[in-house]
C-alpha cells in the first residue's frame with residue numbers, strides 16, 4: 125500500500141502495516157424538533173438563564189417527542205449519512221451503536237436500527253462508554269475495516285437523555301439534550317482516514333456519574349423508583365476536574381502518536397458538555413479559539429451523540445474539508461475518555 129506523503133506520521137503504518145486504512149466517507153445527524161430553552165427551565169426548577177449560560181454555555185437543547193425512542197433518532201441520522209454517500213442499507217456489514225439510553229436493556233438498539241433502516245445483511249450491536257462512546261465505536265469499527273473483515277460499517281452515537289434526566293434536579297436537568305449522529309466507515313484509496321484513537325477508563329470513579337437502578341445491582345422495584353435510582357446522577361464538580369485532565373491528556377497523546385502539533389489541526393471537536401471545560405482544555409493544548417467547533421449553545425450535552433452531531437454539523441457547515449486534520453476529544457461516565465485524529 126502506498127499512501128501520499130503527509131506532514132504527520134501515521135501510527136497505523138508501524139510494524140509493516142499491511143491492513144487497509146479506514147475513512148469516514150459520510151456523516152449524518154438528527155436532532156428533534158422540540159426546543160427546550162433556559163427560559164423554559166426557569167419555569168420548571170429553581171434556576172436562571174444567566175446561571176446556565178455562564179456556568180455551562182448552554183442556551184437551549186432539543187428534546188425528543190414522547191413517541192420517539194433512541195432507535196428512531198439513530199435511524200434518522202443513519203439514513204442521512206447513507207443518502208449523502210449514495211450508499212444502500214444493503215451494503216452495510218456492521219452497525220455499532222453507542223448509547224447510554226438504549227430503547228430497552230435488550231435487544232440492542234443497534235438491532236432495532238438495523239430493522240428500521242433495512243440493513244438486512246448487517247450484524248449489529250451496542251457499545252456503552254457513555255459520552256466517550258462515539259470514539260470507542262469508531263475505533264472498534266476501524267479494526268474491522270483494517271483487517272478486511274467488513275467493507276462498510278455504520279457507527280452511530282444516539283441518545284434520548286430526556287428519558288433518564290430527573291426534571292426536578294436543577295444540578296443535572298439543565299445540561300442534557302437528545303439527538304443522534306452517524307458515520308459510515310470504509311476504505312478510501314490513498315487516504316489515511318482515522319489516524320489514531322486513544323481510549324482510557326477509570327472504574328474507580330464510576331460513582332461520579334451513573335444511573336444506579338434497573339440493572340442487576342438494583343433491579344427495578346418500588347423502592348428503586350421511590351429512591352430515584354432510575355435517574356442520571358452526577359457529581360458535577362468532580363466530573364468537571366476529571367474531564368479537563370482526561371481530555372487534555374488524551375488529546376496530547378493522540379497528537380504525539382501522529383507527531384503533530386496542535387497548530388496543524390484544522391478543526392477540534394470536543395465533547396460538548398460545558399463551555400468552560402472546552403475552553404480550558406483548548407487553552408492548555410495551546411489551541412486558538414477559531415480551531416474549535418462548538419454547538420453546545422443549542423444542543424446541550426447529548427452524551428454519545430455529542431461529537432457525532434458536531435462532526436456532521438462541522439462538515440455540512442464547511443468547517444471541515446477533505447484533507448483537513450480533525451481532532452475529536454471525549455470524556456464521560458465510567459470514567460471514560462479518548463481522542464482521535466482524523467485526516468478528513
Ligand code: ACO
Nearest residue numbers: 171175254255294295298360361363364367397398456457
Ligand atoms: N441553577 C442555579 N444554581 C445551580 C444550578 C442551576 N441549574 N445547578 C447547580 N446550582 C448551584 C449549586 O447548588 C451550587 O450551589 P451551592 O454553592 O449553594 O451549593 C452552585 O450552583 C455551584 O454548583 P457547582 O456544582 O459548583 O457548579 P459548577 O460551576 O461546578 O457547575 C456543572 C456545575 C455545570 C454541572 C459543572 O460542574 C460541569 O459541567 N461538570 C462536568 C459535567 C461533565 O462533563 N459530565 C461528563 C459528561 S456527562 C456523561 O457522561 C453522561
